[in-house]
Amino acid sequence: MSDRKALIAGNWKMYKTCAEAVDEAKALVDLVQPMDDREIMIAPTYTALAQVSEVLKGSPVALGAQNMFWENEGAFTGEISAPMLISAGCSHVIIGHSERRQYFGETDDTVNKKIVTAFNHDLIPVFCIGESEQERDLNQTFSILDKQVTKGLSNLSSKDLETLIIAYEPIWAIGTGKTATTEQAQEAHRFIRSLIDKAFGSELAQSMRILYGGSVKPDNIDELMAMPDVDGALVGGASLKADSFSNIIKYNR
Numbered sequence: 060m061s062d063r064k065a066l067i068a069g070n071w072k073m074y075k076t077c078a079e080a081v082d083e084a085k086a087l088v089d090l091v092q093p094m095d096d097r098e099i100m101i102a103p104t105y106t107a108l109a110q111v112s113e114v115l116k117g118s119p120v121a122l123g124a125q126n127m128f129w130e131n132e133g134a135f136t137g138e139i140s141a142p143m144l145i146s147a148g149c150s151h152v153i154i155g156h157s158e159r160r161q162y163f164g165e166t167d168d169t170v171n172k173k174i175v176t177a178f179n180h181d182l183i184p185v186f187c188i189g190e191s192e193q194e195r196d197l198n199q200t201f202s203i204l205d206k207q208v209t210k211g212l213s214n215l216s217s218k219d220l221e222t223l224i225i226a227y228e229p230i231w232a233i234g235t236g237k238t239a240t241t242e243q244a245q246e247a248h249r250f251i252r253s254l255i256d257k258a259f260g261s262e263l264a265q266s267m268r269i270l271y272g273g274s275v276k277p278d279n280i281d282e283l284m285a286m287p288d289v290d291g292a293l294v295g296g297a298s299l300k301a302d303s304f305s306n307i308i309k310y311n312r
C-alpha cells in the first residue's frame with residue numbers, strides 16, 4: 060500500500076428492498092468506525108438511496124449509486140440523473156460496470172459521457188474496467204484495458220480527473236468465486252497506472268486510487284491490499300451482509 064487512502068466499496072447490485080437495505084445499512088454503521096487510512100462506500104439500488112442516506116448521516120460510510128444517465132432531466136423514461144442522485148444523498152457513482160456493459164448496452168462512449176457528467180456535478184465516479192476470460196486467454200488484457208481507459212477518459216484533463224477512482228474488475232472473477240491472483244491484480248493495476256501516467260502525467264497517476272473487484276472476500280482482502288498498486292476493493296456478494304463486509308473493511312495492513 061502507498062499513502063493513497065484506501066476505499067472499500069460495496070456494490071449491492073439488484074438486491075434488497077428498501078426495508079432490507081435500511082436494516083443492512085444500520086447493521087454496517089454499527090460495526091464500523093472512522094479510520095484515517097481508509098474510506099467506505101455502499102451503492103444500494105436507486106429506490107433505497109434516499110432512505111439509506113438518512114441511516115448513513117454522521118457515519119463514515121459514503122453513499123453511491125450503481126449507474127446514472129448523462130442528461131440532467133427530460134423525456135428519458137426509466138433513467139436517473141446526476142442532480143437526482145445528489146438530491147438522494149449520493150457522493151459517488153459507479154460507472155461502466157461490466158454487467159451494465161454486458162446486459163444493458165453500455166459502451167466506452169456512453170461510459171465517457173457519464174464520467175464527464177459526474178465531474179460536472181461533483182460526483183465521484185468509480186469507473187469500472189476489465190477483460191473477459193476469452194480476452195485474457197487471447198493475451199488481450201492490456202489492449203482491452205488500454206482501449207477502455209483511453210475511450211472512457213477521452214475529452215477529460217488531469218484537472219478533471221483528480222477525484223476519479225478506477226475499479227479493475229476482471230469479468231471472469233465477478234461473482235464466480237475465482238479471484239485474480241495477487242500477481243494478476245498487481246500486474247493489471249500497475250499497467251492501468253502506467254496508462255494514466257502516459258496520458259495525464261505522473262502526479263495524477265500516483266494519486267489515483269485503483270480498486271480491485273471480483274470475488275473479494277474477508278479471507279482474500281489482506282493479500283490483495285498488500286499489493287503496492289491495489290488501493291481498495293469494489294465488493295459485490297460479500298458486501299451484502301454487514302458482518303462479512305465489515306470484516307473486509309477491517310482488513311489488516
Ligand code: PGA
Nearest residue numbers: 233234273274294295296
Ligand atoms: P463480486 O462482484 O464481489 O460478487 O464478485 C464484484 C462486482 O461486480 O463489483
